Amino acid sequence: MKFSRPDADVFAPDGTPPGLALARTTHLCVGAHQDDIEIMAQAGIDDCHGRNDRFFTGVVVTDGAGSPRTGRYAAMSDGEMQAVRREEQRQAAVLGKYNLQLQLAHPSADVKAAGSAGLTADLAAIFGGCRPGVVYLHNPADKHDTHVALFLRCLTALRALPRERRPTRVLGCEVWRDLDWLVDADKVALDAGRNPGLAAALLKVFDSQVGGGKRYDLAALGRRAAHATFHTSHATDRLTAVTWAMDLTPLVENETLSVRDFVVAQIARLQADVVARLARLGA
């Protein structure tokens, strides 16, 4: 399995040949940075953990070069930092019993610029090389440019597949900016609370981020718990940890549907919900 960047990393924790591992993927997550997968797709990791009939594949698209660094990482060069982050991602793949971990090592600038030949080829090879039942992507209302750009690159790659080869379920997950704002009918609840020990351990693997003072581990677990509790005011919590997702399947099925129109319609439903409640209560 060859990708466009010479420093791309292909890692199948159980030693399965990578092409076979990719082909058997049932759950696929494509994230921009090391640790995005673990923030976005704990539900998919849990679905597959310890199973021999479900296979979780994680893809990290960027090289991790531009990450902030403090403490014992402060003096590291970009190259050293990339090596640390690559190794952390591999550790997560081992701990989470991933089927396959791909790290494509593209500079962020190549993700943000539409039409990068190497990235286009890599995404075509990945989406064309497996038939997952569910794909986890960044969502188009995220506030991190690289996340949104990667979502757009993935959508282009998925739409380029023959219709019968496109995945039947594609979800956009929250990282930078929660999806709690979606009206309930638009929310997809991903159950991220079935294996709390594993979820915490996976987030802690990324010491170069967490140890530097960005407590993504506490923040992601706290957000999931808050979503579970604040979702429904009158019911007791059925789920203990929730990651919200946006159902992107209509965008993948219908290539004439514009991303802007799709997102604006969701924002309009939030506006209508807020305005209708105020009107009902006399405002």
Ligand SMILES: [Zn+2]
């Ligand atoms: Zn990220």
